[in-house]
Amino acid sequence: MAETKIPRATAKRLPIYYRYLNILLDADKKRVSSTELSEAVKVDSATIRRDFSYFGALGKRGYGYDVETLLAFFKKILNQDTLTNVALIGVGNLGHALLNFNFHKNSNVRISAAFDVNEAIANTVQSGVPVYPMTELKKQLIEQQIEIAILTVPTTVVQEITDDLVDANVKGIMNFTPLRISVPETVRVQNVDLTNELQTLIYFIEHYGQQLGET
Numbered sequence: 001m002a003e004t005k006i007p008r009a010t011a012k013r014l015p016i017y018y019r020y021l022n023i024l025l026d027a028d029k030k031r032v033s034s035t036e037l038s039e040a041v042k043v044d045s046a047t048i049r050r051d052f053s054y055f056g057a058l059g060k061r062g063y064g065y066d067v068e069t070l071l072a073f074f075k076k077i078l079n080q081d082t083l084t085n086v087a088l089i090g091v092g093n094l095g096h097a098l099l100n101f102n103f104h105k106n107s108n109v110r111i112s113a114a115f116d117v118n119e120a121i122a123n124t125v126q127s128g129v130p131v132y133p134m135t136e137l138k139k140q141l142i143e144q145q146i147e148i149a150i151l152t153v154p155t156t157v158v159q160e161i162t163d164d165l166v167d168a169n170v171k172g173i174m175n176f177t178p179l180r181i182s183v184p185e186t187v188r189v190q191n192v193d194l195t196n197e198l199q200t201l202i203y204f205i206e207h208y209g210q211q212l213g214e215t
């Protein structure tokens, strides 16, 4: 697919549009206006029109958008018609939880291979996902064409594993450790620090909760 440079905020809204358009399709709706869409997904209609214009999907005045055409379009952009395999490194508490959760119920993303240095867990199947020893990391990622990896390993080893992932041509890393990892420009990192998120929430409640409640 040709590279479409879309703003990050727009990219984040795509799955929301996609989900709602599917609901419309199921309800046999043929078309939708940006105003209708706006009310349903709680995004203002000017933003919706601007978002859609990035993809060249322009609604017709007085008609709105064709639901099926839009869906086909987003499906392609979101890669929903192909399954994206993801690797998980570190099958500890958090890793296990993610394996159990797996993502395929809600999307076409799934963890298809897991890796761990612990010999007790390597070469077993956990929540339906095979766990490989770390010695097989590069070989499996390349063979299975996996380009996305989730890191749920201790912080002490996260950078060395990142380097191995880069070496195995991984393009995206979801980092669940609190450590900021270094990667070349060609690799994208998404940091998810759950402890930090929770502490931020508590901080805001403690410092601004009262004022917010009053306004």
Ligand code: ATP
Binding pocket: 089, 090, 091, 092, 093, 094, 095, 115, 116, 117, 118, 134, 152, 153, 154, 157, 161
């Ligand atoms: P969590 O942080 O998910 O709660 P935990 O407390 O169960 O995990 P950690 O010590 O954080 O355990 O390790 C997470 C997982 O990462 C463990 O299963 C551990 O065996 C694995 N692990 C540790 N070092 C490495 C490594 N060098 N390569 C791959 N996996 C590793």
